[in-house]
Amino acid sequence: MLKIWGRANSVNVKKVMWCVGELGIPHERVDAGLAFGINNTPEFKAKNPNGLVPLIDDDGFILWESNAIVRYLSAKYGSGSLWASDPAVRAMGDKWMDWPTSTLVPEFRKVFHNIVRRPPAERDHAEAAEGIAACSKLFAMVDGALSTQPYLSGQALGMGDIPLGCFAYLWLSMPIERPSMPHLEAWYGKLKERPAYQSGVMTPLS
């Protein structure tokens, strides 16, 4: 059976949990990371030398990097659904998978760490404000993309929606002032109706 290591409140673990939920893949999740530990043990690092979650073992096939895991599971179990059969359609969604990691996360981290993750005494409000301003511009790009199509993956939900769907939950749930983005909010409204999104992504913020 598919085994997943990672704490439920990690944004990168949420990607995998939402994916397995959408595809109905039988699995077992082991809490790991932060207070749960495990990720720095020699046994874990033998599987993922980065010492980071998520990590999967699919009947002996070991894989780390959340987006690679979502692509692997979508290709293996989600052909025609999360894994669009047309390569062009798939690629149009796929481009939104690594964009958060490369472009959004450096700014998003400034917000999330100073609004949620750090103890109140250690929060840097100026840094949070800087991150909110930058993320507002970046999410406006996502809003623009969703003004012409219902999902980032095209006409139907696909793997391309998964990473940003996880970040959108955090962005739209944090107690911060954000510009209104009607297309992003309409897309998020559809995601919130999905049982796999509710159970895999909509976990308590901290």
Ligand SMILES: N[C@@H](CCC(=O)N[C@@H](CS)C(=O)NCC(=O)O)C(=O)O
């Ligand atoms: N690029 C990696 C990043 C993985 C990552 O940074 N994981 C964080 C949680 S979101 C982690 O393991 N942090 C250490 C910890 O939780 O102890 C991926 O997408 O899987």
